[in-house]
Amino acid sequence: VGLDYLNLDRGAPTLSGGESQRIRLAAQMGSNLQGVLYVLDEPTIGLHPRDNERLLSSMRDLKSRGNSLIVVEHDEDTIRAADHIIDLGPGAGIHGGHVVAQGSPARLARQKNSLTAQVLGSPLQHPASGSRRSVDPAVARLRFTGLSENNLRNLAIDIPLGRLTVVTGVSGSGKSTLMRKCVLPLLRDAMAKPAARRLSRKSGPTLQPDALPHQVIEVDQSPIGKNSRSTVATYLGIMDALRNLFATLPESRLRGFTPGHFSHNAGPGRCPACQGLGILKVEMPFMPPVFVPCETCGGKRYRDEVLAVTYRDLSIFDALELSVTEASERFDGIPAIASPLRLLQETGLGYLKLGQSSPTLSGGESQRLKLVAELAASLDPRALLRQAARGASPFNFYLLEEPSVGLHLADVERLAAMLHRLVDAGHTVVVIEHNLDLIAEADYLLDLGPESGPGGGQLIASGPPETVARCKKSHTARYLAPFLARSQPTR
16 A cells, blocks of 8 residues: 555654555455455545555455445545445535435436536536736745755755645655644744844754745644534634624613623623533433533523523524524624624535534534634734734735545535635645645645655655646656646636
8 A cells, every 4th residue: 555665663643644544454454354344434534646546446455355345535536436326415514414316426427416426527627716826936935945854855945925835745755744844833933033043044944034924823623622612603703793792782781781691601691500501411320421401591501581682583592503604694784793604604614503512513614614714814904904003914824734634525616715815815825735626726836755755755846736747757747737637717
């Protein structure tokens, strides 16, 4: 499975996601079992298209031995290689949960109500806008030299500012090491120290910036909250606007309610029995604790007198029970609430409830929620004015590692549109990615390789996707060139 370069004493925490996946698969292949049902949940995570081929070959080998494989997957090549497809939908969340279609790939292609079939039948066009942002020599850059860490050896790279840059390369080629262990520390160090100290090094890694960002932000798929008090509304700041709205209603003024009365995390308006959680923890002897709805508030988190205050027949609890799509319609006249919600809709998260607990969100949902929060802040004119008044840099530096993980092919298109909006707002976005749909949307590519481990760590090619696609030494180019040829936008 392409892991011949690993040492037997290599520590597991030092392995990339793709390396870990392939080690687990190799262990099963070496067992030589027959008649086994294997269930694989997105085995292509962290894998380059070259490594996907190896993975598919390994799965076919397992099948040929008399085993059965069930694969939960979004990868196009894996879907097309399947003998039988079960497509769920038609939408996500409350709009899904149905078997839309099943059968061979050819049969699936005839199902008009399947979003998967639509995307497979009509591949996305790249670049979606019809043209790329220029990356000519006049564009300001961050210049890094002398980068040496793990398999990187004295690497030198440029990252153009105000552009969408994608870092590519086979699994284990050094992409995460480059960005997370070299670029981010250097960039943060440069922002924290005076220029004289920052640029005076004569050896070792250096950074020569044409300009420095206001902030360096890593948008990953880690949970956005660790307890049930954190919700979609609280994370996006919508909860503050809802509390202020309900506090200004005539009924609230009559009762002397303040915004604090409409907080379920603190304040006099929350249910005293469950402290605003809506559930109670019941300890069980010799068994794990169980959680039951609060009998006092019926799981609604608030006192009855607070729930009696309504806006368009909605109590504060009813408002939090709305989906993002429903709430954007009901609060259309309130920009502080409606604007972030519309952004969530555009990313395909319209099915989430405002009061949905953060720990229940998937990694992909959490990452898109973070992106929406950043995009909403970058488009807020008040925030931009405050930033300008402080004399701060007008742009941020965003790093995302494999944001396409867990996303349907159609959701990848929405994700790309979000990233472009951040760049259009003047920010610099760098993405570590294997997904060809995202790679083809880049303004600039940094392709590492040529192989994994000791055989990698070199900059094989850089430039627009069309330039990298012509590099004969690049494994990425071998897949990118035909992909670009089939996905040129219709003029």
